[in-house]
Amino acid sequence: MPETLLALLNARIAAAARTAFGPDAPVAGPLVLPSRDARHGDYSSPVAMSVAKTLGRNPFEVAEELAAALEVDDLADPPEVVRPGFVNLRLRPEWVAARVAAEVGDDRLGLPVVVDPELVVVDYSSPNLAKEMHVGHLRSTIIGDALANVFDHLGHRVDRVNHVGDWGAQFGMLLVHLEELRAAGDDLDMANVESFYRAANARDKDDAEFHERARNRVVELQDGEPSARATWAELVELTERNNQVVYDLLSVVGLEDRGESFYQPMLDGVVEDLTAQGLLVEDQGAKVVFVDGFTNKEGDPLPLIVRNRHGGYGYATTDLAAIRHRVKELGAGRVLYVVDAGQSQHFAMVFAVARKAGWVPDDVELTHVPFGLVLGEDGKRLRTRTGENVHLRALLQEAVDRARAFVIARAEERGDPLPDDLDRVAATIGIGAVKYADLSQNRQSNYIFSFDKMLSLKGNTAPYLQYAYARMRSILREAGWADGPPGPVAIQLGHDAELELAKKLLATNDVLERMTEEYAPNHLCAHLYEVSQVYNQFYEHCPVLRSEEPLRSSRLALCDATARTLKTGLALLGIAVLEKI
Ligand code: ARG
Numbered sequence: 001m002p003e004t005l006l007a008l009l010n011a012r013i014a015a016a017a018r019t020a021f022g023p024d025a026p027v028a029g030p031l032v033l034p035s036r037d038a039r040h041g042d043y044s045s046p047v048a049m050s051v052a053k054t055l056g057r058n059p060f061e062v063a064e065e066l067a068a069a070l071e072v073d074d075l076a077d078p079p080e081v082v083r084p085g086f087v088n089l090r091l092r093p094e095w096v097a098a099r100v101a102a103e104v105g106d107d108r109l110g111l112p113v114v115v116d117p118e119l120v121v122v123d124y125s126s127p128n129l130a131k132e133m134h135v136g137h138l139r140s141t142i143i144g145d146a147l148a149n150v151f152d153h154l155g156h157r158v159d160r161v162n163h164v165g166d167w168g169a170q171f172g173m174l175l176v177h178l179e180e181l182r183a184a185g186d187d188l189d190m191a192n193v194e195s196f197y198r199a200a201n202a203r204d205k206d207d208a209e210f211h212e213r214a215r216n217r218v219v220e221l222q223d224g225e226p227s228a229r230a231t232w233a234e235l236v237e238l239t240e241r242n243n244q245v246v247y248d249l250l251s252v253v254g255l256e257d258r259g260e261s262f263y264q265p266m267l268d269g270v271v272e273d274l275t276a277q278g279l280l281v282e283d284q285g286a287k288v289v290f291v292d293g294f295t296n297k298e299g300d301p302l303p304l305i306v307r308n309r310h311g312g313y314g315y316a317t318t319d320l321a322a323i324r325h326r327v328k329e330l331g332a333g334r335v336l337y338v339v340d341a342g343q344s345q346h347f348a349m350v351f352a353v354a355r356k357a358g359w360v361p362d363d364v365e366l367t368h369v370p371f372g373l374v375l376g377e378d379g380k381r382l383r384t385r386t387g388e389n390v391h392l393r394a395l396l397q398e399a400v401d402r403a404r405a406f407v408i409a410r411a412e413e414r415g416d417p418l419p420d421d422l423d424r425v426a427a428t429i430g431i432g433a434v435k436y437a438d439l440s441q442n443r444q445s446n447y448i449f450s451f452d453k454m455l456s457l458k459g460n461t462a463p464y465l466q467y468a469y470a471r472m473r474s475i476l477r478e479a480g481w482a483d484g485p486p487g488p489v490a491i492q493l494g495h496d497a498e499l500e501l502a503k504k505l506l507a508t509n510d511v512l513e514r515m516t517e518e519y520a521p522n523h524l525c526a527h528l529y530e531v532s533q534v535y536n537q538f539y540e541h542c543p544v545l546r547s548e549e550p551l552r553s554s555r556l557a558l559c560d561a562t563a564r565t566l567k568t569g570l571a572l573l574g575i576a577v578l579e580k581i
Pocket of ligand 1: 126
């Protein structure tokens, strides 16, 4: 299969436009889109309308000319032109059947590997050191991982970077506080790392002498004084070990720790380069860059601070160095920053400075992929009752425990035996539910974290899809198709429900492509949910195991392709499936 369905149709429309309106046809906007309403065919091209507008012609006539030039006999019925100027396409069942047959038995669902792979750097998770990870980092981890998976699946090279906050002025107070605790015979307890951080912070604020010691200690750390470095390294190690528990629960792999400290040796170079280009200016003792278009509330130009008035480098400078490293050293074609929406201005300014400094070729994309907040059932930011950050380990563990109770209750209700591997089932369903509840939301919106909703079998949830998958697999096992079809299968799409299912399956790879344009995992979630709903229609109207051959094999093949679509789609979202529940 050479390309995704949409890419194929796009190419046909583009060719027709050239034939009908010449090589320089004023073609703008999308060439073809899936139809929202099946009465208008399966795919529809709005392009005649934009051409008509530029040429000052009648859109319906332009659409007719486009349709006349369109060569789609092999795959669709003759195109239909409707007012004001749409060209609608209805796929031919034989063509759909042949195309979907190529997905049967193939976990890649017939998807070719991209011909022009690029290096995609995905900066995600990125918690701060000596602190608990919070739910914002949970969102970043879940969304970033899903996006990285999709790029990887399409055949790009992916660099998953954990930009851990392991450097900065706060390390002065953390080091001094820890060293003093130890001198007094006490030590840091990672279970209470939040209170450790807060205690250090309080001393730093209230005690001028402590503050002074902390300032000096940072300078020593930066200068590489061995004992400061050693304590710092220990703090890094402890936090990373602490966070690893969360990554293990989430089955996040391949995420490389490349924290802020990694870029420290590169910061002088950033300053030199900005200075040489005359971009760096003095502003109240600090060295800053002003970029057009950024102003504060008063409307005054807003600077990006590269070096503060004490001579220190901050978060923004590190991000500038990271961009240079990712683009120049690593050769990234895109860099995605999966970070909460609160940091939008930071990234907009950092990107603008990096481009102004000429570090980022025009064809390299830098994108902040922002997301909203996680709210509690009270509609406020999710916190513990005492107002602290929710411990992610506890949150995820609760999801697993609730999933276990849910599986037991369902088995009892239906008189089914309990799964032998109840622990694994509970973990798969519990963690899957948390991830899916996040990914199925519009990324930019805030959402309410509700165990009851995410663990429900009604609606667009992970357990719903996991149970649907397990039912499909049980049918396939019963037919002896557990490892795929016994041989090549001819697919018949005589029933409307069969045709609808097959068409839905064919759209999957276009949904994945779209994820690399909009970075919106919720479209994939919505698609998988639709697939399982169309499958339900099919299952209701088309007996599978009870049909005669060759219809039986054709229907089993549709079950196989549907099950693989759910499995692959969920895997890309970081969610596992279960063969039996
Ligand atoms: N550590 C930061 C935070 O918790 C997120 C870092 C995001 N990545 C970056 N390159 N700035 O807010």
